[in-house]
Structures are given as structure tokens and as C-alpha cells.
Amino acid sequence: ARPRIVVTREIPEAAREVLHAAGDVWWPQPDRMLPTEELHAAVAGADAVVSTLQDRIDGAFADAAGPQLKVVSTVAVGYDNADVPALTDRGIVFTNTPGVLTDATADLAFGLLLSVTRRLGEGERLLRSRTPWSFHLGFMLGSGLQGKTLGIVGLGQIGQAMARRALAFGMEIVYSGRRRADAAVERELRARYVPFPELLAGSDVVSLHCPLTPETRHLIDADALATMKPSAYLVNTTRGPVVDEGALADALARGVIAGAGLDVFEKEPEVHPGLLELDNVALAPHLGSATVETRTEMALLAARNAVAVLTGAEPLTPVKGR
Ligand code: GLV
Ligand code: GLV
Numbered sequence: 001a002r003p004r005i006v007v008t009r010e011i012p013e014a015a016r017e018v019l020h021a022a023g024d025v026w027w028p029q030p031d032r033m034l035p036t037e038e039l040h041a042a043v044a045g046a047d048a049v050v051s052t053l054q055d056r057i058d059g060a061f062a063d064a065a066g067p068q069l070k071v072v073s074t075v076a077v078g079y080d081n082a083d084v085p086a087l088t089d090r091g092i093v094f095t096n097t098p099g100v101l102t103d104a105t106a107d108l109a110f111g112l113l114l115s116v117t118r119r120l121g122e123g124e125r126l127l128r129s130r131t132p133w134s135f136h137l138g139f140m141l142g143s144g145l146q147g148k149t150l151g152i153v154g155l156g157q158i159g160q161a162m163a164r165r166a167l168a169f170g171m172e173i174v175y176s177g178r179r180r181a182d183a184a185v186e187r188e189l190r191a192r193y194v195p196f197p198e199l200l201a202g203s204d205v206v207s208l209h210c211p212l213t214p215e216t217r218h219l220i221d222a223d224a225l226a227t228m229k230p231s232a233y234l235v236n237t238t239r240g241p242v243v244d245e246g247a248l249a250d251a252l253a254r255g256v257i258a259g260a261g262l263d264v265f266e267k268e269p270e271v272h273p274g275l276l277e278l279d280n281v282a283l284a285p286h287l288g289s290a291t292v293e294t295r296t297e298m299a300l301l302a303a304r305n306a307v308a309v310l311t312g313a314e315p316l317t318p319v320k321g322r
Helices: 013-020 036-043 059-065 084-089 102-117 120-127 155-170 181-189 195-204 223-227 245-253 291-309
Strands: 004-007 024-026 048-051 071-073 093-094 149-151 174-176 189-191 206-210 233-236 259-262 280-282
Touching: 004 013, 004 291, 013 024, 013 291, 036 059, 048 102, 059 084, 059 233, 071 291, 084 093, 084 206, 093 291, 102 120, 102 155, 102 206, 102 233, 102 259, 102 280, 102 291, 120 280, 149 155, 149 195, 155 174, 155 181, 174 195, 223 245
Parallel strands: 004 024, 004 048, 048 071, 071 093, 149 174, 149 206, 174 189, 206 233, 233 259, 259 280
Antiparallel strands: none
16 A cells, blocks of 8 residues: 555645655645644554644654554654654654754844844834834934844754854854854854853843753743843744743833844744733744745655655654654
């Protein structure tokens, strides 16, 4: 029998063609997010599942699919939604899509940084509200970046791409994280490894590029925000729960820090109502990897990972389970 391949959200045609060559492909039509019960019913009997960050991939998911399930291939770099050891224990390969979304995500992070420091959203809201305005020398002043310090939390691929952009804007780079980067990377980026509290206290912009793990959940809480400079900005393009959103809304409202640029939220698609009231926050609806080119590359890589496992080859980008 041809393998049964379940795709949990619609993916670009080019990636579906890769899958069609290897098996019978099913995906929800029209495209929609499947609630857990429907997801479990949909994956029953699947040999491969191509999933997204919205799907809870755990032991119950694997059991609902059945013992023939060989691979779960997620179209994302982050995989906090997946219990990878639970899959590994069942002999199921899990893969993600690192690399192909690095530049798109760093572009969006830098865009949010510019948006909040130069008050672009606020300016656009002013114009669209048809409020009278006129140019004057003190009008809507923002904060420049040249000579300022960018603190990068997690100098992985996306963190490094963010650092490269910041260097081009004349910023200085410090970073913290579980691991120190290679000396060659530190040299290229002129990046200094500092303890996390020092990064918070010394940075003009703090940008989060660590994965969401039990250790990084609410890494940015009220205490961390109080450690930052009142003139500092926070940028989050990784996962919402790395930041205590209520504490951030409160800190922004009270001027504990100057502003924030956010692409991700604790309870997506909800956004803390306090954030929506504030002008000093730039908001985007999880658009980090959302370019035509990048989403195509991500889906192709995910499809190739699934097909590799189905045909007995090595997956291109497996995640190690234990
Ligand atoms: C997106 O958020 C991803 O992890 O790819
Ligand atoms: C982050 O947490 C890293 O070391 O990459």
C-alpha cells in the first residue's frame, strides 16, 4: 500500500508535489486549524505527518496515529509544541526546518526594532486618524541606533543574523545564552558574551532568539524588566511565553522600559489587551518567516524530511530526542 501522509495545514503546491510522489496525501480542505480530537482522528493510520507549530505533538498524538507512524515533520524551526522524547521512545523520527527561515525572521525582528524605535506604527495611526499635524523639530522623536548596544539572548542562527543586521546599523553586540558561540562567530560579530543580568542592565535593545524551554519560560518577567534601562526596548520574535506578557504590558505602561516590538504572544492568537492600548509597542501577528520564498523553502524541507524517512533514507534535519 502507498504510505498515508497527513498534512495538518495547507502547504505550498511545490511541497505537496514532493509528498504526492511518495504516498497518498491528505490535508484539511478548506484549510483550518484542527482541534485536538479532529487532529487525532485525521492522523489515524498515517505513516508520516507534516505538522505546524499549532499542533500538540505528544504521546497521545502518536498513539492516535498508530504504530505505523514513522515521521513527524514540522514546518517550523521552533518545536516547543512537540514532546520529542515521547516520539523517540516510540521509534518515530521528528524533524524541523532550521536554516531556511533565518534571514526572514531576522529581517522581521529588525523591522520591529525600527518600527518601535522610530515610532512608525504610531505615526501611521496618527495619519490614518486624520489628526492635524505639521513637521516641527521636536515632532515624534524616536531613538537612534548608531553606537547603541544590542543584547541578543541566544546567539543561534537567527540571533547571529540579527547581529549582522545590527552591525550594519552601527550597533555594538553583547549576547547571553546557554552556550558560548564559537570564537570565529564572536570575532565576526564583534560580540561579547556576558551574564544575562549584565545583558539586561547594559543593553539599549534586548532581542530574544532563544527557544522556548522550561528554562526560558517567562525569562523576561517583572524582575528582568526592572533590570533593563528605562530607555531600553525589547524585541520578541521567538515564542510568546518567553515573556510574561502581563508584566511587559505593565512595564510599558509605567515607563519601566521605553518600548517593545512583538511578533509572538503568550496565548496566540490573543494579545494582552493592555498591549493594544499602548503606543510604544509595535505588533505583528507571528510573521517572522512569512515570506513567499521562505514558506516555500520551509514546506519543501519538511516534505523532503518526511519522504526521506518513508523511503528509508536519512532525514535532512532531524531533532535529537534524547
Ligand atoms: C516559527 O515560529 C517557527 O518556529 O518556524
Ligand atoms: C540559547 O539559548 C543558545 O545558547 O543558543
